[in-house]
Structure formats: structure tokens, C-alpha cells
Amino acid sequence: MATKSMTETPDGPAAAAILSSAIGCLVIGLMTTGAEISAGLKAALNVYDPVGPLGGKTLVGVIAWAISWGVLHNMWKNQDVGFARRFRLSLWLLAIGFVLTFPPFFELFAAE
Amino acid sequence: MSMTSQEWWALIHGMGLGAVYLLAFAGGLAGLYSFRPEWLTESGVAERARRLDWGVWVMAIAAWLTCITGTWIVYPWYRAKPPEGTTDLADFPRYFLLDNPNLAAWHTFAMEWKEHVAWFAPLIATAVAYVVWRYRGELAVRKQMRDALIVMFVLAFAAAAVAGLFGALITKAAPVA
Numbered sequence: 005m006a007t008k009s010m011t012e013t014p015d016g017p018a019a020a021a022i023l024s025s026a027i028g029c030l031v032i033g034l035m036t037t038g039a040e041i042s043a044g045l046k047a048a049l050n051v052y053d054p055v056g057p058l059g060g061k062t063l064v065g066v067i068a069w070a071i072s073w074g075v076l077h078n079m080w081k082n083q084d085v086g087f088a089r090r091f092r093l094s095l096w097l098l099a100i101g102f103v104l105t106f107p108p109f110f111e112l113f114a115a116e
Numbered sequence: 117m118s119m120t121s122q123e124w125w126a127l128i129h130g131m132g133l134g135a136v137y138l139l140a141f142a143g144g145l146a147g148l149y150s151f152r153p154e155w156l157t158e159s160g161v162a163e164r165a166r167r168l169d170w171g172v173w174v175m176a177i178a179a180w181l182t183c184i185t186g187t188w189i190v191y192p193w194y195r196a197k198p199p200e201g202t203t204d205l206a207d208f209p210r211y212f213l214l215d216n217p218n219l220a221a222w223h224t225f226a227m228e229w230k231e232h233v234a235w236f237a238p239l240i241a242t243a244v245a246y247v248v249w250r251y252r253g254e255l256a257v258r259k260q261m262r263d264a265l266i267v268m269f270v271l272a273f274a275a276a277a278v279a280g281l282f283g284a285l286i287t288k289a290a291p292v293a
Binding site: 012017021022025029032033036052054056059069088095102106107108 | 191261
């Protein structure tokens with residue numbers, strides 16, 4: 005198999021897809037903890053009463069994911085951007101996102 | 117034997133779509149791990165790439181449908197507020213759990229974590245599916261990218277596993293009926 009001919013696609017599109025998924029997860033985490041810190045944000049995220057703020061938190065996360073993917077993809081679609089570095093950054097964002105959605109963490113900020 | 121529409125939707129959400137997701141994960145992980153040039157012929161790479169492509173998209177679509185049905189269809193029944201003066205909270209799972217100190221953690225920890233972290237799965241799974249589709253046979257010789265996809269795949273599974281496990285246990289403690 006000819007290795008060189010099989011790696012012609014730049015790594016930018018892969019880096020954009022992975023980093024944007026991590027950004028979306030981070031934003032879901034930020035909304036989750038943010039809603040505990042700010043009653044105003046919690047109320048604003050309540051886009052549909054039966055679902056409560058969960059609907060807004062996840063919608064904002066999905067919108068952030070879609071927009072960041074579009075922007076990063078357009079920036080990087082024809083470039084090699086250092087996939088390993090972008091992947092490591094994605095792992096950090098995902099780790100922070102996981103922590104921000106973990107109840108023992110975000111309940112530290114809950115109003116009594 | 118009959119089931120309410122709430123029970124049907126809970127079944128579709130958890131046992132149907134959730135199970136498809138977990139099965140697709142197992143196939144996708146095995147496919148990605150073994151997608152390496154030293155183990156495959158050139159025609160094997162092409163055939164495996166097509167199969168992998170299908171598997172990861174099935175996983176991504178199942179993740180989206182699981183989260184959408186869970187959040188927008190099943191969850192409102194779970195968190196429905198009982199009318200003033202209701203003493204039997206069995207039909208109001210969230211309030212039933214919170215009313216019982218021995219069960220309250222199923223809501224305050226399990227449901228609170230599950231409902232948020234579950235949404236990581238479709239985002240990550242879609243990224244994996246896109247990269248598999250975009251790079252196809254190239255992944256066989258891009259070890260670094262393939263390894264990264266395996267890590268992302270496992271993280272997507274971990275998020276879904278938290279949601280699936282807690283979903284099953286919460287349903288056992290306080291079913292949506």
C-alpha cells in the first residue's frame with residue numbers, strides 16, 4: 005500500500021470536527037454550572053417549561069457545537085493544523101466539560 | 117399485557133435506541149482498532165472503510181435520537197409536577213424520589229448527571245463519524261488520527277454508559293408510567 009498517496013487530505017477538517025465537539029461539550033458544562041450560579045441564566049435557559057432549563061442548556065451546547073464546527077472547518081479545511089495539538093486541547097475541554105456537569109461539582113454553586 | 121405510551125417511549129429511548137448505540141459502539145471500536153494496513157489487504161481496507169462508515173453513522177444517529185427522545189419526550193413525564201394536595205407521588209417520578217430520603221440521590225446525583233452528560237455522546241459520536249467518512253481508507257495509515265478517534269469513541273461511550281446505567285436504575289426506582 006502506498007502510504008504517501010493515502011494521506012493527502014489535510015488534517016484540518018478532522019481537527020475542526022473533534023475540537024468543535026469538545027467545545028459543544030464544554031458549553032453544555034458551562035451552562036450546567038452557570039445555571040446553578042445565576043438564577044437569571046437558569047430562567048433564560050427554560051425555553052420549554054415541561055423540560056425546564058435542561059432544554060436550553062443542551063440547545064445552547066448544540067448551537068455552539070454547530071457554529072464552532074462551521075467556523076473551524078472553514079478556517080482549516082485546506083490546511084494541516086497539527087492534529088495532535090488540537091486533539092490534546094479537545095481532551096482538556098472535554099475533561100473540563102465532564103467536571104462542569106458532575107453534580108458534586110456544580111452543586112457547590114447552588115443557591116441554598 | 118399492555119403498556120402506556122409513556123412506557124413505550126421509555127422503552128424506545130432506553131432499550132431500543134440506547135441498545136442500538138451500544139451495539140454500534142462495540143462494532144465501531146473493533147473496526148477502528150483493527151483498521152491498520154498490516155492487518156488488511158488493499159481491497160480489505162476499502163471494504164472495511166465502508167462498513168466502519170455505516171457503523172459510526174448508525175452510532176451517531178442513535179445517539180442523537182436517544183438524547184432527543186429522552187430530553188424532549190420522556191423527561192417531561194419524569195419531572196411533571198404533581199397537582200396541589202397529591203399524596204401518592206408514584207406517577208411523578210422526580211417528586212417521588214425527592215420525597216424519600218433513601219431515594220433522593222437517584223435524582224440529585226444520578227438524574228442530574230445523566231441528563232447533562234448524555235448530550236456529550238451525540239456531539240462526540242458525530243465528530244468521529246464525520247472523520248471516518250471524510251478520511252475513509254486514509255485512516256488505515258494515519259495511526260495518530262485513528263488512535264485519537266478510538267479515544268473519542270470511548271469517551272462517547274462513557275458518556276452514554278453513565279446515562280444508560282443511571283437511566284435503567286432510576287427507572288427501576290421510579291418508573292415513568
